[in-house]
Amino acid sequence: MRNVNAAEAAGLLAQKDRILILTHRNPDGDTLGSGFALLHALQHLGKTARVVCNDAIPPKYDYMRKGITEQVFEASFVVAVDIADTKLLGAKLCEAYGGRVDLCIDHHLSNTKYADALFLEECAATCELIYRVIQALGVEITPEIADCIYTGLSTDTGCFRYSNVTPETLELAAEMLRKGADFDEINRVMFETKTKTYLKLEALVLDALELQFNGCCAMVVITQEMFRKSGSNESECDGIASLPRKIEGVEVGLTLREREDGSYKVSVRTYAPYDASRICAKLGGGGHARAAGCEIEAGALEAGKNRLLDAVRSELETP
């Protein structure tokens, strides 16, 4: 593995063709925004390229495909965007490409350095790095690219609310508005719209919320039964991980979402000085200081909750 900068990453891409862009499973606005922004730029350069994802891409992101030509080909260069660990590719993609990632562009300091070349910098969104690669490729920022980059910036920062925002994040967002990003509609879809089914789910979740450690920690467990009862599903739940931390006095918010196979996806959100990635590391996960994730295996919910709460207790005691 060698570290590369934006110009070197662009240099690698410029030399290659038949480029496969991998996004992470349970895809979010930053991995998709990064993938599709890069895809737009590469196709603009006349290259054959494609974005793939282990999981279905929710239809709300369809606008990112505007102007894209669907291309089928045997990959000769593999790029992973916003993916800290090959495990996050999902089973199918991990098996096919986990061992042959040529370039990774990522903003997670917890990156496991699985790629041949790694362009890694800590910033609010991987899209900030993708923007620099596209600039280095000499491709003009079209409104379509601006939409993708803006999406990554806004979704990874809770629409510019979280502590990961920097002046550069806001300035790049301003630049994407100037380049024609349809920010109003993107914000509406990503942040302002709640389905009736999601609102039902939120009510069930809030009802089952548990406070721990004198109200410093709030935990919600979202079961498959809650999804059934509300008619909601995982794809509507992007924002739910930030819910427990919103309660006054809560410093650490825990969201456990049951998957269909009975395992749990755990999202941890903290306020300074508490470190979410340190909590998740104790359960084999990782991420950022204020937002991180880990897993609980099927059938091990109670044991997993206890390990998680132990990790939270030790973080609250010695942050």
Next chain:
Amino acid sequence: MRNVNAAEAAGLLAQKDRILILTHRNPDGDTLGSGFALLHALQHLGKTARVVCNDAIPPKYDYMRKGITEQVFEASFVVAVDIADTKLLGAKLCEAYGGRVDLCIDHHLSNTKYADALFLEECAATCELIYRVIQALGVEITPEIADCIYTGLSTDTGCFRYSNVTPETLELAAEMLRKGADFDEINRVMFETKTKTYLKLEALVLDALELQFNGCCAMVVITQEMFRKSGSNESECDGIASLPRKIEGVEVGLTLREREDGSYKVSVRTYAPYDASRICAKLGGGGHARAAGCEIEAGALEAGKNRLLDAVRSELETP
């Protein structure tokens, strides 16, 4: 009345002393951010000045007073910030100062031009105009001023979500981060923290939500009884006006809040092309294209709701 620009507004302030800064009743982050930013700047210039408000200022805004000297004096120059109409001063302040406002700095195109000199430009937040006046006064932006300006920018845009955001709004926010605004803590207090009482209120409100016009319009009525039942109060309700519009398919959201005197404060939020200020104008109110307000008198709820829904119908039919 004469229109002035930022330099002329600064010129007027530079000449005067014993400056009283009026903020609007039921104060929000933009009127207070504007008022306190200007107060910091004027006191920095050695002037005697003070911010007043008809209503109690919620304690969550206390950070804006950091470094301010409380000064009591007979006003010789009166400035109104973020106030479109003297009615919005509230009864006491309107009686005392409604007829003698020397300078108004405001971003509402519906401004009734009640002041001797008016610095008016449509932008996301009055704080954008205040920043330009402070620059014209030659005062350096301290972290305290940056906190105030950032608060106005973020609270009037739903933390940079709404369609009123421009590249300039985001760039000014970036500049405020560089000047030391404690944006993380401000966002936490303004957007991320919900009290348990507010969450209870939200559940009651969502339960009573009515959909109109095939789901294009959602209306919530927040009664004093709901405040009593939940233990919440008006000062916790800044964000509630955006709630009805969040439901999928809703283009016009109506929030009616009962005051202690039985009258209702009506907030209207729309998506393009529907014009909230046109709806409110039919009930004697005003505001912006996507966010506006009006009143319903005590005892006239049913008649007022009907007039409001008529205004919504005609807006939905011919936007």
